[in-house]
Amino acid sequence: MLGVVVWVAAIGLTYGPVLATLTRDWRTDAMYSHGFLVAPIACFLIWRQRQRLQTTPIEPSNAGLVLLAGSLAVFVAGTLGAELFLTRMSFIGVLAGSILFAFGTRQLRLVAFPLAFLFFMIPLPAVIFDRIAVSLQLVASALGEQLLRAASVPVLRDGNLLRLAGGTLDVNEACSGIRSIGALLMLTALIGYVAESRTWQRALLIALSVPLAIVLNGARVALTGIAVTYFGSSAAAGATHELMGLAVFVASLVTVWLVHRGLAAAIGETGQLRIT
Numbered sequence: 001m002l003g004v005v006v007w008v009a010a011i012g013l014t015y016g017p018v019l020a021t022l023t024r025d026w027r028t029d030a031m032y033s034h035g036f037l038v039a040p041i042a043c044f045l046i047w048r049q050r051q052r053l054q055t056t057p058i059e060p061s062n063a064g065l066v067l068l069a070g071s072l073a074v075f076v077a078g079t080l081g082a083e084l085f086l087t088r089m090s091f092i093g094v095l096a097g098s099i100l101f102a103f104g105t106r107q108l109r110l111v112a113f114p115l116a117f118l119f120f121m122i123p124l125p126a127v128i129f130d131r132i133a134v135s136l137q138l139v140a141s142a143l144g145e146q147l148l149r150a151a152s153v154p155v156l157r158d159g160n161l162l163r164l165a166g167g168t169l170d171v172n173e174a175c176s177g178i179r180s181i182g183a184l185l186m187l188t189a190l191i192g193y194v195a196e197s198r199t200w201q202r203a204l205l206i207a208l209s210v211p212l213a214i215v216l217n218g219a220r221v222a223l224t225g226i227a228v229t230y231f232g233s234s235a236a237a238g239a240t241h242e243l244m245g246l247a248v249f250v251a252s253l254v255t256v257w258l259v260h261r262g263l264a265a266a267i268g269e270t271g272q273l274r275i276t
Contacts, residue, residue: 007098011094014075014094015087015091015094018084018087018088018091019091021084022035022084022088022121022122023035023036025123026121029123030179031123031129031178031179031182032121032123032182034120034121034182034183034186035120035121035122038117038118038120038121038186039118039121041117041190042114042115042117042118043114045111045113045114045117045193046111046114049110049111052110053107053110053111056106056107056110057104057106058102058103058104058107059103059104059105059106059107060101060102060103060104061100061101061104061105062101063100063101063105064097064098064099064100064101064102065097065101066097067093067096067097067100067101068093068094068097068098068101069097070093070097071090071091071092071093071094071096071097072090072094074086074087074089074090074093075087075090075091075094078090083125084123085122085123085124085125088122089119089122092115092116092118092119092122095115095118096108096112096115099111099115113193117186117189117190117193120182120185120186120189129178132178133173133176133178134176136176136177136178136181136214136217137160137171137172137173137175137176138159138160139214139218140160140171140175140176140177140214140217140218140221141157141159141160141161141162141171141221142157142218143214143215143217143218143219143221143222144162144169144171144218144219144221144222144224144225145157145162146218147218147219147221147222148162148164148222148225148226151222151226153225153226153229154229155225160172162221162225164225164228164229165229166228166229166230166231166232166233167228167232167233168233169221169224169225169228169233171221175217175220175221175224176217177213177214177217177220177248180213180217180245180248180249180252181209181210181213181214183249184209184212184213184249184252184253184256185206185209185210187253187256188205188206188208188209188256189202189206191205191256191257191260192205192206192260195260196260196263201260201263204259204263205256205259205260205263208256208259209252209256212252212255212256213248213252216248216251216252216255217248219248220244220245220247220248223244224244
């Protein structure tokens with residue numbers, strides 16, 4: 001118990017300011033508002049493994065000290081370079097190293113996914129986030145243009161601007177789909193871990209979630225373009241815009257669940273994929 005108290009105190013002193021700025025980002029950045037849910041979900045996933053954790057032998061490993069040292073080195077580098085992403089990432093490494101040192105490899109393996117799940121609560125560096133957002137804006141506008149043309153709606157695309165008869169649709173960062181992709185990745189990983197028993201099935205679900213979200217977001221842009229064509233630019237703002245975004249996210253989540261059910265039906269009890 002004394003060791004636990006010392007460890008908690010050390011974590012608090014070292015990472016208290018880091019966690020404080022992290023929760024501030026969750027409050028102020030809608031992109032990462034789901035961060036408040038990540039840690040409780042990870043704790044619940046560990047609690048689900050409580051019986052296996054109790055029956056798995058504890059075999060402390062000095063390799064945990066190596067992981068701890070490496071994570072603390074990342075923390076120091078992030079602190080000196082004023083890079084919040086590195087300091088926050090190092091916190092998860094410190095948790096993993098502590099578990100490996102105190103409890104061993106087999107115990108760490110049981111909680112590996114909950115620990116990895118914590119990465120969803122850490123905002124990406126601004127330079128990476130901006131590059132992804134700009135790329136997704138162009139993809140969404142290009143896909144929306146093609147779908148509008150397929151629907152016989154006159155449209156002229158200029159970068160991420162769609163010029164329509166009823167006005168101009170600006171596919172900005174909010175319309176890029178990056179927010180829904182992040183949330184969908186988190187939920188898909190959770191569904192895969194809880195509902196799938198094989199690693200390749202989990203990986204397949206996660207891999208499908210990204211292109212699925214991109215395609216459905218392109219469809220949302222096209223539907224918004226149709227609304228702008230017939231009802232004017234006001235159709236691309238306010239409650240209508242928010243409802244379309246929510247509908248696309250729900251449709252993506254439902255499709256992922258249907259893929260999961262399809263895999264379960266195709267595999268059956270044999271554990272082998274049946275293609276007919």
